[in-house]
Amino acid sequence: MSASFAGLDFGTTNSTLSLCAPGGAPRLLPVEGDHLTIPSALFFSLEDGQTYFGRRAVFEYVDGAEGRFMRALKSILGSSLMKETTQVGRQRMSFEALIGTFLEHLRKTLERESDAPVDRIVLGRPVRFVDESDAADQEAEDQLASAARAQGFAHVEFQYEPVAAALYFESGMNAEQVALVVDIGGGTSDFSILRLGPERARRPDRADDILGTTGVHVGGTDFDRLLNIARMQPLLGLGSTTADGKRTLPVWYFNDFATWHRINTLYTPKVLADIRSLAKEAAEPEKLKRMEHMLAHRSGHRLAGAVERAKIALTHEEEATISLRESGLTLEAPVTRAEFEAATAELVERIDGAIAASLQLAGIGPEAIETVILTGGGAQVPAVARAATARFPEARVALSDAFGSVGLGLGLDAARRFA
Incomplete structure (x- = not known):
């Protein structure tokens, strides 16, 4: 080799x-x-x-x-x-x-x-x-x-x-054709319009065949994050108020706890002490006690994994359950595909906007796209697949x-x- x-x-x-x-x-x-x-x-x-x-x-x-x-x-x-x-x-x-x-x-x-x-x-x-x-x-x-x-x-x-x-x-x-590649990865979404074909494949330099390329920092983990924030973080205290009803508890703890690469930053004595202090003044202290348990047992990625599994299940099913069971704590929340799509609509809008920008950058209309190539795990999300193909009803859709x-x-x- x-x-x-x-x-x-x-x-x-x-x-x-x-x-x-x-x-x-x-x-x-x-x-x-x-x-x-x-x-x-x-x-x-x-x-x-x-x-x-x-x-x-x-x-x-x-x-x-x-x-x-x-x-x-x-x-x-x-x-x-x-x-x-x-x-x-x-x-x-x-x-x-x-x-x-x-x-x-x-x-x-x-x-x-x-x-x-x-x-x-x-x-x-x-x-x-x-x-x-x-x-x-x-x-x-x-x-x-x-x-x-x-x-x-x-x-x-x-x-x-x-x-x-x-x-x-x-x-x-x-045969030669113009294709749109929609690549929805774990952290980013990329869109490229290219001229493809067997003769072009032999060229060492393909720069002239790239008609337009755009990308946004939206990926599968962002869908996980918003679903987590919508369905699971409220069980840990997100959106709760103080007992006197005068203020809402800080949201950043929960937003970070739903973000894959930020979870570990919360595993500090100070954050744990903050959550214990908030529990004393919260209208729903039992929710903060759950958050305290999650921090003390470093359960954030286990919860994120449960959310991810539910997201994947909603690719093929209309309903799923986000479930985390461990010693001392059980968290469960049902979720429908419609609820998931509502929670993540802003991400799909950004993907749709990036596709429109790729066409504008390439200087072509939707009718010029002959094939839409879908790749990346996030491209399997039904709402994403619809957004990726809606402009191109006559195009062949290729699932790479x-x-x-x-x-x-x-x-x-x-x-x-x-x-």
């Missing part, structure tokens, strides 16, 4: 690795047992001193092992948190080092599949890491590149994730590999760049 080249899709929720030989077909590598995807999660165990990755990390955390659980680290790139450190066991680590720890694990997996060290990689990146700042967006890419180089990837290049998904889809085409198409396209791109 020494003549093969590698692509790495470091995702907010899941990650993949691929290898591709020049002129060949890319293949995803098994990254966790026989699995072709690995959850982008780490668990630093205080019980045995080991670092666990992926599904094993999730298992250790959910099983109640003592330690530090980290997930959705990609969402931190370009944010102020990247300039901070966090306590992991007996040491403090930067978030870039934490991301590097995960990338190191993937590099070792990659080299087990190759007969030579791998020092060149094409990494996927969203169209926008950060919506509101070009400088912060570039800084996010630089931070990810720095983390990769620190783990031995001397030559790092980037490809937009929706473009990578299109490159893989294009490998099976027999939800979790593998970007990684496969990155491998294909790597073979073309590095061969």
Whole structure:
């Protein structure tokens, strides 16, 4: 496999690795047992001193092992948190080092599949890491590149994730067409309009084929967050008032507790003391007692996981139940698809607006789109799929590999760049 080249899709929720030989077909590598995807999660165990990755990390955390659980680290790139450190066991680590720890694990997996060290990689990146700042967006890419180089990837290049998904889809085409790629990932949503075709696929430089590319910082974890805020955080005290009815309790504790990459920041003695103090003056102190339990037992990611499972269930069902059961606490809340869509309508509106912007940027009308390629786990959300396809009633809708198409396209791109 020494003549093969590698692509790495470091995702907010899941990650993949691929290898591709020049002129060949890319293949995803098994990254966790026989699995072709690995959850982008780490668990630093205080019980045995080991670092666990992926599904094993999730298992250790959910099983109640003592330690530090980290997930959705990609969402931190370009944010102020990247300039901070966090306590992991007996040491403090930067978030870039934490991301590097995960990338190191993937590099070792990659080299087990190759007969030579791998020092060149094409990494996927969203169209926008950060919506509101070009400088912060570039800084996010630089931070990810720095983390990769620190783990031995001397030559790092980037490809937009929706473009990578299109490159893989294009490998099976027999005629030229204009396509819209809708890539709804765990932390970002990207939209690219491209000219695709078998002849164009042979070109080393595809810049002229990219007609328009837009992106927004909206992804699957945002849908989780808003569903959590709507249905579960009120059970912990969100929206409650003081006993005298004069003021509402601070909301930021609950908003952060519903946000994957902010949950760990609440596990401090000060926040726990704050919640105990609020319980003494709250009109519904029993709700704050639940929040106290959640903080004391570091149950935030378990709750977020329960919300995520309900969201996934609502893809195919009209009703689901968000359920968290552990010693000393049971939380349950039914939710309908209609309630979920109402809670997350603002996210769908932002996705719809970004699709409109991609058409405007490309200088074409909806009728020019011949194929809509849906990829990413979030594209399976019914309201998102409707928004992605509503403008294009005559277009073919192609459901690409939800979790593998970007990684496969990155491998294909790597073979073309590095061969």
